[in-house]
Amino acid sequence: EERLVESGGGLVQPGGSLRLSCAASGFSISRHWMTWVRQAPGKGLEWVANIKEDGTDKYYVDSVRGRFTISKNNGRGSLYLQMSGLRGDDTAIYYCAREAAREAYQPYYYMDVWGKGTTVTVSS
Amino acid sequence: EFVLTQSPGTLSLSPGERATLSCRASQTVSSNYLAWYQHKPGQAPRVLIYGASTRATGIPDRFSGSGSGTDFTLSISRLEPEDFALYFCQQYGSSLTFGGGTKVEIK
Numbered sequence: 001e002e003r004l005v006e007s008g009g010g011l012v013q014p015g016g017s018l019r020l021s022c023a024a025s026g027f028s029i030s031r032h033w034m035t036w037v038r039q040a041p042g043k044g045l046e047w048v049a050n051i052k053e054d055g056t057d058k059y060y061v062d063s064v065r066g067r068f069t070i071s072k073n074n075g076r077g078s079l080y081l082q083m084s085g086l087r088g089d090d091t092a093i094y095y096c097a098r099e100a101a102r103e104a105y106q107p108y109y110y111m112d113v114w115g116k117g118t119t120v121t122v123s124s
Numbered sequence: 125e126f127v128l129t130q131s132p133g134t135l136s137l138s139p140g141e142r143a144t145l146s147c148r149a150s151q152t153v154s155s156n157y158l159a160w161y162q163h164k165p166g167q168a169p170r171v172l173i174y175g176a177s178t179r180a181t182g183i184p185d186r187f188s189g190s191g192s193g194t195d196f197t198l199s200i201s202r203l204e205p206e207d208f209a210l211y212f213c214q215q216y217g218s219s220l221t222f223g224g225g226t227k228v229e230i231k
Contacts, residue, residue, distance in 0.1 A: 004168070037222075044212065044222050044223065044224040044225055045212060045214075045222035045225075046222065047219075047220040047221070047222065050220075095168075095169070097169075100171075100174070108157075108216040108217075108218075108219055108220040109157075109216050110157075110159035110171060110174045110214060110216055111159075111161075111169075111171060112171050112180065113168075114168040114169045114170070115168055116166065116167060116168045117168075
């Protein structure tokens, strides 16, 4: 079974840092772009960042660029999101997702496997 | 800014009825790169449709997607008890944007 499990969420003070992890099983993340998506309380989903199969290309939503860093360790089958300079509006459930395979270079795609999410709360 | 507007916000229907969900884009969705997902509380979202009309692997044929350009529709021909959930659309032709979602609830 192809599965993604997020961890690392929690309560952090404004301005603080947190590192989210996502462990993949049942498939190799080296063959897929991977993505982080978040959902703030009472809001819709927001794409946060994604990373190419080999980790060479990364894309971010404007609101997190310069504060968040996405990375992956293909050997460990893990995806990460290093978050710093956290703000109240970063409070959300963070989902890790696998992007479907595509034939040509395309930085944005649909997600065919998702995790259940990990909750990040930014509050003093 | 690319905006996806889903309507209605909530759809109250009975099992066996047909559900029609709308997703309207603020600009043309490139190559009809539009997906639909189902999300139940505490569970991982599940892709239903991609490319506006292609069913994902394992998705029952009561789910169908249609539309092009700026107007897209997800139809569920006969609602099963397990279909009551939140549904959201996503475009991936120009960056990546999600709609606000439609909740399908039991009437």
